Amino acid sequence: MGIIGADLVRQDAATLARAMAEGEVSSEEVTRAHLDRIGEVDDRVHAFLQVLSTEALDAARDIDRRRAAGEQLGPLAGVPIAVKDVLTMTGVPTTCGSRVLEGWRPPYDSTVVERLRAGGLVILGKTNMDEFAMGSSTEHSAYGPTHNPWDLERIPGGSGGGSAAALAAFEAPLAIGTDTGGSIRQPAAVTGTVGVKPTYGGVSRYGLVALASSLDQAGPCARTVKDTALLHAAIAGHDPRDSTSIQAPVPDVVAAADEADVRGMRIGLVRELRGEGYQAGVSQRFDEAVAILTDLGAEVVEVSCPHFEYALAAYYLILPSEASSNLARFDGMRYGLRMGDDGARSVEEVMSLTREAGFGAEVKRRIMIGTYALSSGYYDAYYGSAQKVRTLITRDFEAAFAQVDVLVSPTAPTTAFRIGDKVDDPLAMYLNDIATIPVNLAGNAAMSLPVGLAPEDGLPVGLQIMAPPMADDRLYRVGAALEAALVDRWGHLLIEEVPAL
Amino acid sequence: MTATHDTVPFAEAIAAFDPVLGLETHVELGTASKMFCGCPTMFGGAANTHVCPVCLGLPGSLPVVNRTAVESTIRMGLALNCRIAEWCRFARKNYFYPDMPKDYQVSQYDEPLCFDGYLDVTVETPDGPREFRVEIERVHMEEDTGKLTHAGGATGRIHGADYSLVDYNRAGIPLIEIVTKPIVGAGALAPQVARAYVTELRDLMRALGVSDVRMEEGSLRCDVNVSLSRPGEPWGTRSETKNVNSLRSVERAVLSEIERQAAVLRDGGRVIQETRHFHEDTGRSTPGRSKEQAEDYRYFPEPDLVPVAPPRDWVEQLRATLPEPPAARRARLRAEWGISDHEFQTLVNAGALDLVEQTIAAGVDSAAARKWWTGELARTANDRGVELAALGVTPQHIKRLEELVGAGSLSDSLARQVLEGIIAGEGDVDEVVASRGLAVVSDDAALLEAIDAALAEQPDVADKIRGGKVQAAGAIVGAVMKATRGQADAAKVRALLLERLGVSE
Amino acid sequence: MTSLTRADVEHLARLARLQLAPEELDHYAGQLDVILQSVARVSEVAADDIPPTSHPIPMANVFRDDVVRPGVRRDDIAAAAPAWEDDRFRVPRILDEE
Numbered sequence A: 001m002g003i004i005g006a007d008l009v010r011q012d013a014a015t016l017a018r019a020m021a022e023g024e025v026s027s028e029e030v031t032r033a034h035l036d037r038i039g040e041v042d043d044r045v046h047a048f049l050q051v052l053s054t055e056a057l058d059a060a061r062d063i064d065r066r067r068a069a070g071e072q073l074g075p076l077a078g079v080p081i082a083v084k085d086v087l088t089m090t091g092v093p094t095t096c097g098s099r100v101l102e103g104w105r106p107p108y109d110s111t112v113v114e115r116l117r118a119g120g121l122v123i124l125g126k127t128n129m130d131e132f133a134m135g136s137s138t139e140h141s142a143y144g145p146t147h148n149p150w151d152l153e154r155i156p157g158g159s160g161g162g163s164a165a166a167l168a169a170f171e172a173p174l175a176i177g178t179d180t181g182g183s184i185r186q187p188a189a190v191t192g193t194v195g196v197k198p199t200y201g202g203v204s205r206y207g208l209v210a211l212a213s214s215l216d217q218a219g220p221c222a223r224t225v226k227d228t229a230l231l232h233a234a235i236a237g238h239d240p241r242d243s244t245s246i247q248a249p250v251p252d253v254v255a256a257a258d259e260a261d262v263r264g265m266r267i268g269l270v271r272e273l274r275g276e277g278y279q280a281g282v283s284q285r286f287d288e289a290v291a292i293l294t295d296l297g298a299e300v301v302e303v304s305c306p307h308f309e310y311a312l313a314a315y316y317l318i319l320p321s322e323a324s325s326n327l328a329r330f331d332g333m334r335y336g337l338r339m340g341d342d343g344a345r346s347v348e349e350v351m352s353l354t355r356e357a358g359f360g361a362e363v364k365r366r367i368m369i370g371t372y373a374l375s376s377g378y379y380d381a382y383y384g385s386a387q388k389v390r391t392l393i394t395r396d397f398e399a400a401f402a403q404v405d406v407l408v409s410p411t412a413p414t415t416a417f418r419i420g421d422k423v424d425d426p427l428a429m430y431l432n433d434i435a436t437i438p439v440n441l442a443g444n445a446a447m448s449l450p451v452g453l454a455p456e457d458g459l460p461v462g463l464q465i466m467a468p469p470m471a472d473d474r475l476y477r478v479g480a481a482l483e484a485a486l487v488d489r490w491g492h493l494l495i496e497e498v499p500a501l
Numbered sequence B: 001m002t003a004t005h006d007t008v009p010f011a012e013a014i015a016a017f018d019p020v021l022g023l024e025t026h027v028e029l030g031t032a033s034k035m036f037c038g039c040p041t042m043f044g045g046a047a048n049t050h051v052c053p054v055c056l057g058l059p060g061s062l063p064v065v066n067r068t069a070v071e072s073t074i075r076m077g078l079a080l081n082c083r084i085a086e087w088c089r090f091a092r093k094n095y096f097y098p099d100m101p102k103d104y105q106v107s108q109y110d111e112p113l114c115f116d117g118y119l120d121v122t123v124e125t126p127d128g129p130r131e132f133r134v135e136i137e138r139v140h141m142e143e144d145t146g147k148l149t150h151a152g153g154a155t156g157r158i159h160g161a162d163y164s165l166v167d168y169n170r171a172g173i174p175l176i177e178i179v180t181k182p183i184v185g186a187g188a189l190a191p192q193v194a195r196a197y198v199t200e201l202r203d204l205m206r207a208l209g210v211s212d213v214r215m216e217e218g219s220l221r222c223d224v225n226v227s228l229s230r231p232g233e234p235w236g237t238r239s240e241t242k243n244v245n246s247l248r249s250v251e252r253a254v255l256s257e258i259e260r261q262a263a264v265l266r267d268g269g270r271v272i273q274e275t276r277h278f279h280e281d282t283g284r285s286t287p288g289r290s291k292e293q294a295e296d297y298r299y300f301p302e303p304d305l306v307p308v309a310p311p312r313d314w315v316e317q318l319r320a321t322l323p324e325p326p327a328a329r330r331a332r333l334r335a336e337w338g339i340s341d342h343e344f345q346t347l348v349n350a351g352a353l354d355l356v357e358q359t360i361a362a363g364v365d366s367a368a369a370r371k372w373w374t375g376e377l378a379r380t381a382n383d384r385g386v387e388l389a390a391l392g393v394t395p396q397h398i399k400r401l402e403e404l405v406g407a408g409s410l411s412d413s414l415a416r417q418v419l420e421g422i423i424a425g426e427g428d429v430d431e432v433v434a435s436r437g438l439a440v441v442s443d444d445a446a447l448l449e450a451i452d453a454a455l456a457e458q459p460d461v462a463d464k465i466r467g468g469k470v471q472a473a474g475a476i477v478g479a480v481m482k483a484t485r486g487q488a489d490a491a492k493v494r495a496l497l498l499e500r501l502g503v504s505e
Numbered sequence C: 001m002t003s004l005t006r007a008d009v010e011h012l013a014r015l016a017r018l019q020l021a022p023e024e025l026d027h028y029a030g031q032l033d034v035i036l037q038s039v040a041r042v043s044e045v046a047a048d049d050i051p052p053t054s055h056p057i058p059m060a061n062v063f064r065d066d067v068v069r070p071g072v073r074r075d076d077i078a079a080a081a082p083a084w085e086d087d088r089f090r091v092p093r094i095l096d097e098e
Ligand SMILES: [Mg+2]
Pocket: B107, B142, B177
């Protein structure tokens, strides 16, 4: 099928890359089509905080020139991509969705951005997010919320709602997200897109502005499992600038996506991640997807992970603790916002005024929780106990993976809720991540992919696949098989059903 | 603010109270690059030029541990007879301060790399040298902070400054922190034990080559903890005096704090747990933040760095690189040179050991080598308040001086002038001799001319000598020495004079 | 677990360098207390014999060679600084020590 005459923005990355490699279309044309689309719809979606039109077109033309000169280019060369505004990019404002970093232009590239450039990808811009990645709805951005293309009144998930919405609105075929407790997977679930949190240490964190260092992981977002695998391969691998980066070859995720075969695989349903608390339509679509996996030749069994019920509590201690320390540097002394420096106020007052003005409510809440959990006298009961729960959850995973190859669950307990519904009810907001958090605590790899629309509201439902550390390829083997079966059933990808904006 | 008390004279204080000391010493390691990034550690660069995203704590940056810094710390731990952890982690120490780019310091907390060691030190007492064993609690790694300059208000002082300026070149330089266990039983020798301990640490680090310990650049900083108790009673509340940056100050800080606390206790007061700041100029400390309202550092394991688990064979390889321990080396040298404990201690106190050893190795006779370094040079260094090695005189200089003295072309007093010239930066021995025109006048004719002139000036003295009062010759010799600007050999002048006047001794 | 008071929140805010307004203190005191009560349940299963996990993937001994590498240009950091003077970051007066 030729691409000429087709709507470029509705193509997946693999198709665009092939068309560019075969000379059917130039990167400049593809890039311009996406920039035009952004210009058309982003005032309603608000996926982007920065659109880098000039830089993107320059990069696209450079790729076209190099291709014309016969240079050997990467598999995604010339394909446009959106990058979450939590990764540094030399000279381009990086805000992390916060006022405190307004106008800050980092003097260096994150490793992910460096690898995207090296792979010839064209960076369209920086996407919106909950401030410092704290949130599940992208309502906690200092620059206003992002809207879900399936229903503009609803949240696109968070914290990577901008990246997910950019995909669902056809503003970009690929995006980078980061996932500390579900910030790639939960937005993917509520926008009908695909997202992967790689094994902790699989993708370098250098240049990823830290929320919780022991949980954060950047990963690929796309509209198909194959595109996700291609992007995963482009950004993963050892980086000597990140001490926690894994020094081992990246599992062959692209080959696994191509194989798309679950025959003989053992798949575990996590008893603790279904049933009560999950929206009816979410459970229904999840059960149907599990039935498909059985039909495809997988053996599905139920497993129990008894300590998962403590995951949310452990996570909301570990994350704020690390965050309270990671965010201390935003003190108005070296970069970013400074408030109240009138020549009379002391450094302590200026720091406090700056942080008060620069941070939003959710960030302040978590900083105070973390400060409390680490303070002397409370450390053992809170932070120390949370780290023990982390051990118990890892052991649950180990026991489960002794029985099965992958685990599955719904990605999120509900479909996208309405903007404003939970914004000042932190505990209700935190429940969105109940199924995604255990993986971050244990360092595993996990994927979310769309498995249909909930009958009651017509909104997308995501299924989560979880694999052991360093077995990221299993996600793609299962995800690609399920995706192919669903496309067979529907005649198209779920994303084709997103309403016109 | 605390009330100021008088002080109690030291002897009186020690008669009434037993001091307990604790010393925390930070030393910058002599690595080429910083603890967690590739920026140079070189001192004296233009402000904010030895910086990168990591040591500036820019958002998104991550630390990676310098292997050489770990090796240096392990070697230091081994030299201090410590056990080396099989597994340990870095921790974050959280507090806000503008010289700290991340508003936390990467340090070690409850899992130090090295622990449970000791260091034997010797102090001079009226009854001869006495050895003390200082037990080491821990040796760990951490990063230095940036440097603040206070502007406006009172000159250069933090108090009353209008604002401050920060240079982050120093931020992230690897530090080794060495913490002692409480030092008890030193009594009146406490100040000397403290000084001897820090001196010994410095020498050890230099011998290991892990740091050149440039004290004048602030690369060694000591925090001195002192408490007093009445004999037989529990230890008192301790104070911590920071900012103690020279060997002499360590001694003075301990002494002055004992005198101060003794006065507080004598007056029925309570010593408060506080941080005090030492002032080099006055030799006294002033109170800082009270520990009662101190920061809660909220330590937790540094998630950006993986644990350090030194394999035992690595530790043994490092142990094999340790040089002869300074104490053993001293015993050997003392035996080789065949000198008394007292004379040896004078060499040690003058910081002359390495220099003398190197001078002897260069071929100078051992007595002569000792004479030069402990005599004139030690006095000059002391007067100027600098270390002997910092004078700019080298063992090679001494070797050349000795050659010239031995050949009779320099007298001792001329040799001293040559040293003055070297210290003033006028060049090496031959250059100073040439430029200052320093050479012994050995030409008899020239000396006789000067003798005749002096005799003509003081005819009465000439008569006395002729009359047999040989002791009066000194006045003429002195005049000749003056006339030749010291470039004559006084013994020779005297012999020529007596011969001239036909007088015998 | 004891419950969090307004004074506790004030203390936390000071430790964390947040200049909270009085009405914010009340608002946060209620919310933080609910959150802390909820997360406190981690201690139910945190038995003494369970080792804590600080790093999700067990690794050790990751080092770099002691080699000097180029840093950033001073002009770039100066441009980003809120206040800059005499090639240094200018910061407000420090009320401390001495
Ligand atoms: Mg320290």
